[in-house]
Amino acid sequence: MVSLSRGANTTIPTGLLSVAVSGAAPGSVDVMAFQLADNRRTRTDADFIFFNQPRSPEGGVVLSAGTTLTVDLARVPTDVDTIAFAVACDEGFTSTLAALPGLGSTISGAGVDVELPVSGLTTERAAVLGEIYRRGGQWKVRNVSAGWDRGFADLVREHGVSVDDEPAPATAGTASSEPAVRTVAGEEKLSFEKRQKLDMRKREVHKVLLSKNATGVRARVIIVIDKTGSMTAQYRGKVVHRVVERMLAVATQIDDDGQLEPYMYARGFARVPDISVENVESWTEEFLHLTGTHRGIDYDAIGQSNDELPIMNEILSSVVPGRPVLVLFFTDGGFRKKGPIGQLMRAASAAPVFWQFVGIGKANYGVLEQLDEMEGRTVDNAGFFALDDIDKVSDDELYKRLLSEFPDWLAAATRANILP
Known part of the structure; x- marks a missing residue:
């Protein structure tokens, strides 16, 4: 059998x-x-x-x-x-x-x-x-x-x-009586296989939110993607492509319009077009690059080494008071500016932004590994976990780790009058 x-x-x-x-x-x-x-x-x-x-x-x-x-x-x-x-x-x-x-x-x-x-x-x-x-x-x-x-x-x-x-x-x-799994525009245009895969992932996200009493929450969902030279193997093996596809299920259940707002970063950064259920496959081929110019974006100008402060400040500058933001920040490490990043995270703790950092591969993540012990913040506004091989992690486990702290931050931010 x-x-x-x-x-x-x-x-x-x-x-x-x-x-x-x-x-x-x-x-x-x-x-x-x-x-x-x-x-x-x-x-x-x-x-x-x-x-x-x-x-x-x-x-x-x-x-x-x-x-x-x-x-x-x-x-x-x-x-x-x-x-x-x-x-x-x-x-x-x-x-x-x-x-x-x-x-x-x-x-x-x-x-x-x-x-x-x-x-x-x-x-x-x-x-x-x-x-x-x-x-x-x-x-x-x-x-x-x-x-x-x-x-x-x-x-x-x-x-x-x-x-x-x-x-x-x-x-x-x-x-x-529980809210149903959310369906977003564009799903009806997917092939049978793609819709089935998306449905399964959406249900795993929904289960995590349900377990945290966070179904129905709406937030702006941003994905920040490391494009430094040390990520070459992750791009060549299309690990980053698969990460983006898996993160889209999170946006379908949380984001206002069900789409991901993406940024590529190294020393600089670039805002690239939104990712939807309808365009995700073509998007990964068109916009996930380390070098060259693609669709009018100069990837060489973004750089090959990392500096997190410019992209983090850019996100903070776009925050709307009272509107929650979930930042999914994927990197292979190298956060060396411990003092400035710590200072930024303390100041940002009064903003309606939760930073979920995810380490891809074996690396030194610097200040990210001390986030849980960081003092002087209005609320705990960040989470971090690292995965040696994200492809080997099941969807249910990935979404549990990815979303375990965000609902707690929502509650804490509400108590602190950061959110209404």
């Missing part, structure tokens, strides 16, 4: 398949499926297969038992690109899907034997377990393991099914 982890996929043959949901205690969840067109929506409500409508119009998908779907790929219409199979907590089940540790699904038949164990769910009451989809003239299956805190209604609406009755307002403190 092949076991697919969250986000993994494999090719399957056309044929008659059985999709069996496992690990669900009787009465805990309802099993359902959606036939989706290329816009990721059902063509009509008849494409929603559940206990009251157990068969798709063409008979390609049938809820043949309480927790088992029969899928005949040969009978699936050509304008259906994806079959998503999902679960939603029953009204009488008051917990979340995380309370079902063995939850998962198995696909068998036509020479196929694949299991999709669920992972990464915490507060969700409905989730897509997996998807069978067309790609390049073949059928493939993917472990999705992504869900909705508010349960059934949000699940079906996401897939284009109308819901006549609005659910009763949830009481404070219940899982379904």
